[in-house]
Amino acid sequence: MSALLKRSAIFFLIFLLVATPGFAQGNLPTPESYFGFKMGADRKLAHWDDLVKYYNLLGERSPRMKVVEMGKSTLGNPFLALYISSADNLAKLEEYREINAMLSDPRGVSEAQIEEGILKGKAVVVQSFGLHSSEVAASQTAAEFTHDMLTRNDEEMLRILDNTISIIIPCFNPDGEIMITEWYRKYVGTEYEAANMPYLYHHYIGHDNNRDAYMQNTVESSYGAQIMFKDFVPQAYVDHHQMGAYGARLYVPPYSEPIRPDGDPLVWREMSWYGAHIAYKAEEANRSGVVNAAVYSGWGHFGFHWITPFHNIAGMLTESASARLATPLYVHPDQLEGWSRGLPKYEEQTSFPNPWKGGWWRVRDIVEQQKIAAMAIVDIAARNKETVLRTAYLKAKRQTERGEAGEVKAYVIPKTQHDGGTADKLVEVLLNQGIEVRQSTAEFRHEGKVYAAGTRVVTMAQPKRGVIRWLLGQTNYPDNHYTRFRDGTPIRPYDMSTDNIAEYFGVTADPISTPLDASSMPVMKSLDTYTANVSRGSQGYILDGRLNDSFTAVNLLMNDNIKVKRLTASVNGHNAGDFIIPRNARASTLSQVSEKTGVAFAALNDNLSSNSKDMPRQRIGLFQRYFGGNMDEGWTRLLLENFEFPYTTIMDKDILGGELSKNFDVILLADEGLATMTGKGLSGRFQSFIDGTPPEYRSGFGQKGIDALKAFIEAGGTIVTMGQAGELAMKEFKVPITNVVERTSSTEFWSPGSTLKININNQNPIAFGMPSKGLVLFVGNNDVYSVNRSANNHEVNRIATYASRDIMTSGWLLGEEKIANKAALVSLKMGEGEVVMIGFRPQFRVQTHGTFKFVFNSLVAH
Numbered sequence: 001m002s003a004l005l006k007r008s009a010i011f012f013l014i015f016l017l018v019a020t021p022g023f024a025q026g027n028l029p030t031p032e033s034y035f036g037f038k039m040g041a042d043r044k045l046a047h048w049d050d051l052v053k054y055y056n057l058l059g060e061r062s063p064r065m066k067v068v069e070m071g072k073s074t075l076g077n078p079f080l081a082l083y084i085s086s087a088d089n090l091a092k093l094e095e096y097r098e099i100n101a102m103l104s105d106p107r108g109v110s111e112a113q114i115e116e117g118i119l120k121g122k123a124v125v126v127q128s129f130g131l132h133s134s135e136v137a138a139s140q141t142a143a144e145f146t147h148d149m150l151t152r153n154d155e156e157m158l159r160i161l162d163n164t165i166s167i168i169i170p171c172f173n174p175d176g177e178i179m180i181t182e183w184y185r186k187y188v189g190t191e192y193e194a195a196n197m198p199y200l201y202h203h204y205i206g207h208d209n210n211r212d213a214y215m216q217n218t219v220e221s222s223y224g225a226q227i228m229f230k231d232f233v234p235q236a237y238v239d240h241h242q243m244g245a246y247g248a249r250l251y252v253p254p255y256s257e258p259i260r261p262d263g264d265p266l267v268w269r270e271m272s273w274y275g276a277h278i279a280y281k282a283e284e285a286n287r288s289g290v291v292n293a294a295v296y297s298g299w300g301h302f303g304f305h306w307i308t309p310f311h312n313i314a315g316m317l318t319e320s321a322s323a324r325l326a327t328p329l330y331v332h333p334d335q336l337e338g339w340s341r342g343l344p345k346y347e348e349q350t351s352f353p354n355p356w357k358g359g360w361w362r363v364r365d366i367v368e369q370q371k372i373a374a375m376a377i378v379d380i381a382a383r384n385k386e387t388v389l390r391t392a393y394l395k396a397k398r399q400t401e402r403g404e405a406g407e408v409k410a411y412v413i414p415k416t417q418h419d420g421g422t423a424d425k426l427v428e429v430l431l432n433q434g435i436e437v438r439q440s441t442a443e444f445r446h447e448g449k450v451y452a453a454g455t456r457v458v459t460m461a462q463p464k465r466g467v468i469r470w471l472l473g474q475t476n477y478p479d480n481h482y483t484r485f486r487d488g489t490p491i492r493p494y495d496m497s498t499d500n501i502a503e504y505f506g507v508t509a510d511p512i513s514t515p516l517d518a519s520s521m522p523v524m525k526s527l528d529t530y531t532a533n534v535s536r537g538s539q540g541y542i543l544d545g546r547l548n549d550s551f552t553a554v555n556l557l558m559n560d561n562i563k564v565k566r567l568t569a570s571v572n573g574h575n576a577g578d579f580i581i582p583r584n585a586r587a588s589t590l591s592q593v594s595e596k597t598g599v600a601f602a603a604l605n606d607n608l609s610s611n612s613k614d615m616p617r618q619r620i621g622l623f624q625r626y627f628g629g630n631m632d633e634g635w636t637r638l639l640l641e642n643f644e645f646p647y648t649t650i651m652d653k654d655i656l657g658g659e660l661s662k663n664f665d666v667i668l669l670a671d672e673g674l675a676t677m678t679g680k681g682l683s684g685r686f687q688s689f690i691d692g693t694p695p696e697y698r699s700g701f702g703q704k705g706i707d708a709l710k711a712f713i714e715a716g717g718t719i720v721t722m723g724q725a726g727e728l729a730m731k732e733f734k735v736p737i738t739n740v741v742e743r744t745s746s747t748e749f750w751s752p753g754s755t756l757k758i759n760i761n762n763q764n765p766i767a768f769g770m771p772s773k774g775l776v777l778f779v780g781n782n783d784v785y786s787v788n789r790s791a792n793n794h795e796v797n798r799i800a801t802y803a804s805r806d807i808m809t810s811g812w813l814l815g816e817e818k819i820a821n822k823a824a825l826v827s828l829k830m831g832e833g834e835v836v837m838i839g840f841r842p843q844f845r846v847q848t849h850g851t852f853k854f855v856f857n858s859l860v861a862h
Helices: 009-018 031-035 048-061 087-091 093-104 111-120 137-151 155-163 174-187 206-211 219-231 265-284 304-311 363-383 385-405 420-432 465-472 501-505 548-559 587-597 631-642 652-656 674-678 684-692 702-714 723-732 849-859
Strands: 065-072 078-084 123-129 164-169 236-243 250-252 290-292 314-321 329-331 359-361 410-413 444-446 449-451 456-459 510-512 540-543 565-567 579-581 602-604 612-614 620-623 648-650 666-669 718-722 737-739 754-760 773-778 785-787 796-802 808-810 823-830 833-838
Touching: 031 048, 031 137, 048 065, 048 078, 048 137, 048 174, 065 137, 065 219, 078 137, 078 219, 087 093, 093 111, 093 385, 111 385, 123 137, 123 219, 123 363, 123 385, 137 155, 137 164, 137 236, 137 363, 155 164, 155 363, 164 219, 164 363, 206 631, 219 304, 219 420, 236 265, 236 304, 236 363, 250 265, 250 363, 265 290, 265 304, 265 314, 265 363, 265 385, 304 314, 304 465, 314 363, 363 385, 385 465, 410 420, 420 465, 420 501, 420 548, 420 849, 465 501, 501 773, 501 849, 540 548, 548 579, 548 587, 548 849, 620 631, 631 849, 652 702, 666 849, 674 702, 674 723, 702 718, 702 723, 702 823, 702 833, 718 723, 718 849, 723 737, 723 833, 773 849, 785 823, 833 849
Parallel strands: 123 164, 123 236, 236 314, 250 290, 620 648, 620 666, 666 718, 718 833
Antiparallel strands: 065 078, 078 164, 250 314, 329 359, 410 456, 410 510, 444 449, 540 579, 540 602, 565 579, 565 612, 737 785, 754 773, 754 796, 754 808, 796 823, 823 833
């Protein structure tokens, strides 16, 4: 029987805690009566605190809904899931969950059981609202949609309640809903009404929170994944969003081209089927401006609505045209435009038969069409319950069969890795997707390789074969008529051209092409908890500098005032970059750190004093600006906190205050352009942040800040730049470095999120602990460096260099000759200090574990 049939302890306990008796529907206040305004009313937004109270009230009074608090958000606000169905269905929810799990993974299940499950089961639909908090309508829509589900008693609604289980995530980002609501309320009625909020609307990652479904770096993503990938694998999922204001009014499924292959064909047909029903219901309600099969491509980021098709879930998206937060917007007819995938002009076509003519556009318009879309999904699922459930079974069965017959039979993740702790984290990512991973208990041989006990095996003969293929398999993004304009110019992928986390992590995952009988290997339920591994030697202890988690361990030790040294050269079987801990360090502290991090404190018996140096803790400053916040900076904060690096956020005023050398040893600049750092040469949307934002939230440290940062370096400080931030060093500090891809067209050089091969000088302190060859993730607008000819060439260290040929491993790369043998990472002296220039984004979305050490090494004393 499938592992998904096992009872989910987290879900079961939470549900039992909230399963309280309900009362009659007549006691349920409408959102309008409860909040004092209709959802989507001009210049009105309901606050999450009040929405939570409203949902709890509905849950207490209605037998049709149970409210589950999954836990707290990043900033400590309630994260809710609403389970809506008939009272009888909710009373037997665990039974339906087990039926659903069986259909989602039918391995070892008889045809008779399947048929019985299809007959008895209920279609499960998950819908989420409010992921992107500046798209304000969805969190308001959820309240009205929920009230309708609980109070309507017509034939359609009773069928929906009898045949479906709806799981509503009424706000995927509670913290952001609170931030945006309070920001908007503060300035409504002033000259700054509807101004863009100057900082990120998720504490760490802002708009990137929809890119986190497979990594689950944030707690909100982990809650969504718990529901969809473990507790329930729904048959359909819809995420309700907003888009730009000057095109179609509503995008509905299916996606446009190009498709991402290797999903079951039925899932793509389902998306067209659901989308057609939404479009029909919208036209039936006389809503104009609805488009499908356009704008959003079938190959997108691996957020929830784009990864779910590979979980055999019809994962979908609606996108409504935006107003100005909660302020109406007037749109003239000639302002409407149509260029996008699948909608070349703003005019009638088969997928866009009724263009909107222009006029006032309000949040209420968005609420109404989102309600239509949300109800249409559960309506069609209820009308076709048995078809929906049979399709779920067929997708799971056929994907398992394809995996068994395919060229790649399994991926083997060897026990022996460059960084074993990071390999464990990769396995954890797979487990969090609900993927079956087995672990060998003994050494085995396959296809000429010997694998040690503890090796992990991920068979492709399982329903989530499609997810495995894209997370572990080499990827070539399509280069065809769907991905280029007629003149041959590449069309940027919606996000990345590869999502191969094995490559991101620097972890070996061997594809095998012949069957491997792993049936005797136990299925992993979770990673083993770490036990302390501490052995004292005559000279103390040594930590493996190849492990990312050794930096966590070192930071924790420094918190306890334990002094650390670092090996500066490879000697006596130890590697440059290994960490030396003194013999007199408190054993209890070491045990606690080892147990928390999984890092072994090995016995050191060699006297390495002549090849090591003290490693005092550095005072780190991380630059943050306004202009809506910088997601790369937010991801960097999350990275530092995950690995226990203490840091201080510095703003313009801190740079201009003239105390940098007194307060900091290292200043870290996340990826962003020179203009948004300095405020010089701003244009487009960033200029609007200046023109329309209250003065106290305007950014740019100007020439005075440039001079202060330069003086900081010359006085002995270190500045680390990532991605485009290197412009500051090249254009303002005048370092002898050139970005060789700065002025190249996309037909000359193109790498929209590809993994590229580099050679690494791992004897340089910035690369300690790295392998001699590796991969970096190159995202569009990253830098590639050459050293300008001068008498001071020797002062520049080329630490990571792109390979000479066949540079790409996965993704889409054009013009590799432009970067062949060029530098990806350099460092150079400047006065008494140092500039470290990392041309790519080594901490990209806290996903690229294989290059984290470039950041860590730059931040520690070297």
